[in-house]
Amino acid sequence: MPAPVVLTGARVTLSTPGHADVDRIAEVCADPAIARWTTVPSPYTRDNAVGFVTSVVPDGWASGRVCTWAVRAEGALVGMISIGDIREHQGEIGYWMAPEARGHGIMSEAAALVIGYGFAPAPDGLALRKLVWRALAGNAASAAVARRAGFRWDGVVPGGAEQRGERFDEWRGTLLPADAGRAAGDWPDVSYVQAPA
Template sequence: MEPITLTTERLRLRAFVPEDEDLVYAHCQDPAVRRWTTVPDPYGREDAVFFLNRIVPDGWRDDTDYAFAVEPLEGGPLFGAVGLHNRGPGVWEVGFWLAPEARGRGHMTEVVRAVAHWAFTGLGCVRLVWRAEIGNTASRAVAERAGFAVEGVQRAGLLHNGTLRDAWVASLLPSDFGLPSPVPYLPPREAPPAVAPRDPRP
């Protein structure tokens, strides 16, 4: 897919370009970004160059990862990032980070809802997944405000700096946005009955 641009009431989501190196490098020095996301830590200039010149264009070309820079609609420097990552037929995962000066204004909720809508209407997504290491309450707050339903804990769900970590996992479906799903979905009308454990004795 060729890179596209999405807009919201306040923001522009565009593909990253090599000229974003200085800002990407600077924002990824933030302790919260390094602690809670999967960016390399420490984050060097070479990491920014690799991200902008390899990961971003390869993802768009191969339809595996769509990364967007987040900037003010009226103009100004980028202050965040959001990405959609292919997790199998019809399933995508959203990830994001935001610079400190842009936090607390509802920007990322606006961004996540925009990319979710695009995933459902443009990518044939039937299930959008969000995951974050347990303790990342800021990311969880964004997901919940965007409409995600938290499903539970995924043990050893995230690999970060060589260590597996437990993760919260949540999902968003087209029906949560009032949109039709490309594949019919029939949720159970009630919880299935509990199955009594089998007695191992003969």
């Protein structure tokens, strides 16, 4: 079971979210785009944020199944990123970003740090051999981060995603250690066009 670690880049610091972040998490997760593209509860309440930082995050680290970091830029929490569903040397990356921080490459930097940690050998990393990326079809912003990170396009899974009791088409990609950090060029045109939130 990995212990929570802090990852530091040129512009971002990744650390586990805590009690001091509750109000900020509740504020950002009220954003319509986050509700549209993720599986966070909607409407998102302060109690949801409290449960996230007191149960979901620490339980994930303790079990070794989910490693979650707050993305901080200039001291402010601007997003969240995780490697979840960790088993059999693979995991799934997931992330969201505050509206004002989008479009500046911040999440791409955070993803590179997390991917580096995921693929690094133990005890300095998770020793993963594969990372999976999944998003609701139409989430081109998420696709852009995955593409820059080196994920290869796997295709569309009809009805592959579940969000609040409904099924939606899902985009999927795969990243192997040898491809990390090398922008993939095999993505279809549709993945570049953001669907309306």
